[in-house]
């Protein structure tokens with residue numbers, strides 16, 4: 001009985017771990033039986049697109065990646081306003097960062113587009129962009145856990161924030 005339920009469980013697990021919602025062009029080979037104990041392979045790279053417009057909102061409230069994955073993140077500013085009035089960036093913060101404190105510190109870093117130079121809180125960030133612009137960065141996903149991301153343009157982090165899950 002115990003063995004049977006274990007098999008049922010691992011079959012369930014295999015099913016659920018395949019449906020992560022990532023776009024993949026791989027063809028599925030349903031007949032394969034040789035990989036019965038192997039975990040679902042982790043893609044080396046993952047591409048993420050996040051949009052933000054003049055309404056001061058990210059269109060993704062959360063992002064999920066896997067530990068060690070190369071994350072290619074593209075931020076599109078879908079609005080029309082200039083960088084000086086409605087600039088956006090995407091900043092991934094280290095765990096334990098007090099977001100409001102960091103946002104206040106970032107606000108004073110206008111010369112460096114609101115990214116304080118050498119700030120240990122910043123794990124990854126895009127540059128600041130204005131309406132119609134786009135930027136892509138690449139970084140390695142940090143250790144498993146929950147992180148926060150924000151836009152550090154003054155006044156934006158209250159609305160422009162989200163969770164970044166590393167599994």
Ligand SMILES: [Cu+2]
Nearest residue numbers: 087088151156
């Ligand atoms: Cu912003």
